[in-house]
Amino acid sequence: MSTKPKIPTIWDIPREELFAPGHRMCQGCGAAILMRHITKALGKDAIIVEATGCVEVTTTVYPQTAWKHPWLHIAFENAAAGASGVEAAIKAMKRKGVIPKDKKVKVVAIGGDGGTFDIGLQALSGMLERRHNVLYIVYDNEAYMNTGIQRSGATPYKAWTTTTPVGKVWRGEWRPKKDIMGIVLAHRVPYAATVNPAYITDLYMKVRKAVEIEGPTFIHAFSPCTPGWRIDPALTVTVSRLAVQTGVWINYEVENGEFRVTTPVPKRKPVKEYLRLQGRFRHLTEEEIAEIQRMVDEEVERINKLVGKTVIGPVVE
Amino acid sequence: MTAQLPGWKSLPPGAVITRPGSTVEYKTHDWRTLRPVIDQERCIRCRLCWLYCPEGTIIELDKPYTTKTGRKYTRTYEINYDYCKGCGICAQECPAKAIKMVEEVR
Numbered sequence: 488m489s490t491k492p493k494i495p496t497i498w499d500i501p502r503e504e505l506f507a508p509g510h511r512m513c514q515g516c517g518a519a520i521l522m523r524h525i526t527k528a529l530g531k532d533a534i535i536v537e538a539t540g541c542v543e544v545t546t547t548v549y550p551q552t553a554w555k556h557p558w559l560h561i562a563f564e565n566a567a568a569g570a571s572g573v574e575a576a577i578k579a580m581k582r583k584g585v586i587p588k589d590k591k592v593k594v595v596a597i598g599g600d601g602g603t604f605d606i607g608l609q610a611l612s613g614m615l616e617r618r619h620n621v622l623y624i625v626y627d628n629e630a631y632m633n634t635g636i637q638r639s640g641a642t643p644y645k646a647w648t649t650t651t652p653v654g655k656v657w658r659g660e661w662r663p664k665k666d667i668m669g670i671v672l673a674h675r676v677p678y679a680a681t682v683n684p685a686y687i688t689d690l691y692m693k694v695r696k697a698v699e700i701e702g703p704t705f706i707h708a709f710s711p712c713t714p715g716w717r718i719d720p721a722l723t724v725t726v727s728r729l730a731v732q733t734g735v736w737i738n739y740e741v742e743n744g745e746f747r748v749t750t751p752v753p754k755r756k757p758v759k760e761y762l763r764l765q766g767r768f769r770h771l772t773e774e775e776i777a778e779i780q781r782m783v784d785e786e787v788e789r790i791n792k793l794v795g796k797t798v799i800g801p802v803v804e
Numbered sequence: 805m806t807a808q809l810p811g812w813k814s815l816p817p818g819a820v821i822t823r824p825g826s827t828v829e830y831k832t833h834d835w836r837t838l839r840p841v842i843d844q845e846r847c848i849r850c851r852l853c854w855l856y857c858p859e860g861t862i863i864e865l866d867k868p869y870t871t872k873t874g875r876k877y878t879r880t881y882e883i884n885y886d887y888c889k890g891c892g893i894c895a896q897e898c899p900a901k902a903i904k905m906v907e908e909v910r
Contacts, residue, residue, distance in 0.1 A: 515893055
């Protein structure tokens, strides 16, 4: 049985900022929008454990920090392990009476796609399997952006990066994106969801829900990167919205095995509209776009089958 | 930079940062080449610019405003130009086209 809380509107998001300005994220960074609203949704009683990544290096340039929460920096591979330790310490402190037993402290681990899909995968798997009460958030900008756009397991098919260049032999990344949600759901977690910065109320609701649920929870966030994706900084939200409207990204949640698409798209736009805004897909030929369209169609079909009805509609030109 | 840096003896153990939200000391306004300007007459107070700003530089104020045509609003949105990096998301997302990006002149 799923709990159905009141769907928040844009006016339910608190005005108070828990993520300070003055951080060094790029102009129009998608992850900055995500972090602002994730901290708002978490509220004050949270401990954040962050893996190395874009957000970590840009928000905590010594001797300053943009975070107003207790914040712990962990190496690239062990954000989930660090968060497990924090959660275990809170349990022990409650048992020994150091902090009140009914005090609710949310433990949140945040990692980039490199720190989650590739380097931090075993720590994440361990955390999920040991059933720690931690929310893990991955902001997925689809490559190692902070070190100079190297490919990661999250890089989509045919995307240009500095380590999958476009030339006579190579046409960008030739391997499809890793299905991290599939890996996480295979651990039978009580809650997992995908969020998108263009749909903030959806994000807000999912983060609130995920921290309330006892046990390991996971959120996969779409995070456009202006220098890495070669997009205009003003188009960050436009690209995010197009990703949902074209079916490249699907906003869904899985609660105790129950699959629900939170942003239904009755009429899908062709994937070309999403690809043409980004410089990393500039080299694509018509055949390659058709191939990507076919892959998206297959994924949409799979999701529709899981839900049991057509929530993501056919492509309408 | 001629500022006197602290020595290792005066730093806290592990060099932890003890001041939350201290990046406010670092003003990012000089990253900007285009400056967003809100036309208060056209603004419909939909909150979208506030929502999508990556820096949180759009400030929501409980300041009443009456337009020339007599529409009353209880809120006003203003921009904190100390931190705005000039990405232009607000102007792009504004449904009323009330935000214009103008060239920054210093």
